[in-house]
Amino acid sequence: MTLENLSRNKSFGGWHQQHNHHASSLNCKMRFAIYLPPQATAGTKVPVLYWLSGLTCTDENFMQKAGAHRIAAELGIAIVAPDTSPRGKEVADDPEGAYDLGKGAGFYVNATQPPWQSHYQMYDYVVQELPALIEAQFPVSGRRSIAGHSMGGHGALIIAIRNPEHYQSVSAFSPISNPMNCPWGQKAFSAYLGPQEDTWRQYDASELMRTANRFVPALVDQGEADNFLHTELKPETLLTAAQTSGYPLQLRRHEGYDHSYYFIASFIDEHLRFHRTHLKS
Numbered sequence: 001m002t003l004e005n006l007s008r009n010k011s012f013g014g015w016h017q018q019h020n021h022h023a024s025s026l027n028c029k030m031r032f033a034i035y036l037p038p039q040a041t042a043g044t045k046v047p048v049l050y051w052l053s054g055l056t057c058t059d060e061n062f063m064q065k066a067g068a069h070r071i072a073a074e075l076g077i078a079i080v081a082p083d084t085s086p087r088g089k090e091v092a093d094d095p096e097g098a099y100d101l102g103k104g105a106g107f108y109v110n111a112t113q114p115p116w117q118s119h120y121q122m123y124d125y126v127v128q129e130l131p132a133l134i135e136a137q138f139p140v141s142g143r144r145s146i147a148g149h150s151m152g153g154h155g156a157l158i159i160a161i162r163n164p165e166h167y168q169s170v171s172a173f174s175p176i177s178n179p180m181n182c183p184w185g186q187k188a189f190s191a192y193l194g195p196q197e198d199t200w201r202q203y204d205a206s207e208l209m210r211t212a213n214r215f216v217p218a219l220v221d222q223g224e225a226d227n228f229l230h231t232e233l234k235p236e237t238l239l240t241a242a243q244t245s246g247y248p249l250q251l252r253r254h255e256g257y258d259h260s261y262y263f264i265a266s267f268i269d270e271h272l273r274f275h276r277t278h279l280k281s
């Protein structure tokens with residue numbers, strides 16, 4: 001597996017790096033970012049937190065805006081941030097250039113419908129290809145947690161709930177909690193997965209949490225001043241689902257916070273400490 005190093009910056013004693021590689025699951029070239037804390041050396045492997053970003057993002061938003069490096073360096077956790085969709089000229093995009101479908105909006109599903117299915121296989125990329133690459137190329141252990149924001153919060157939740165043996169913990173900021181029942185999710189799922197609601201259920205965090213019988217500790221933070229709270233995010237549906245199955249979900253609601261990275265930056269240290277507790281044990 002060939003990695004092309006694009007950038008390397010020292011940060012809080014560790015290193016932030018960006019790399020390109022050919023992603024076979026997505027059938028295109030992909031960029032990801034990794035933060036390696038100072039504890040990660042040839043002789044010391046550190047656990048990894050995968051971060052999935054929201055609509056319109058790349059690997060850069062979280063690394064530049066969340067302010068996570070200081071605490072990741074303190075706790076000895078690597079952070080990996082993939083892109084939010086396949087990229088390149090050959091990759092289908094929304095014909096009208098909408099921000100919520102196509103490039104920047106892969107929704108972490110495996111598309112089954114034309115013209116999307118030849119590249120939009122983000123679920124397989126994040127669950128299988130990327131961790132295999134990271135664990136082969138960097139001084140990291142096989143202990144993983146996953147987190148994300150908005151569309152990426154949806155991605156982190158469905159991936160952890162469906163793969164409890166692969167992740168020690170999951171957290172999300174402002175996740176799209178019930179995509180089958182909101183405009184962003186219905187638009188994306190119709191396009192990528194077709195009209196069958198049974199297929200949609202496999203990618204809906206509330207549906208999956210309601211019927212789960214193997215658990216991953218979960219933390220969700222939601223701002224009360226988030227413009228998308230009532231139309232797109234619906235965290236109360238996730239909470240009801242967790243109560244039905246007994247899923248270990250902690251949902252916290254925060255007065256005055258919106259959907260932006262200012263909210264994420266305000267609580268990211270608590271998310272990293274939450275993950276560290278589970279990555280260590």
Ligand SMILES: N[C@@H](CCC(=O)N[C@@H](CS)C(=O)NCC(=O)O)C(=O)O
Nearest residue numbers: 054055056057061099150151260261
């Ligand atoms: N552009 C859209 C919303 C896009 C949006 O809020 N994206 C969030 C994730 S869902 C984000 O992280 N944006 C990039 C950033 O803040 O750096 C709108 O204005 O309605």
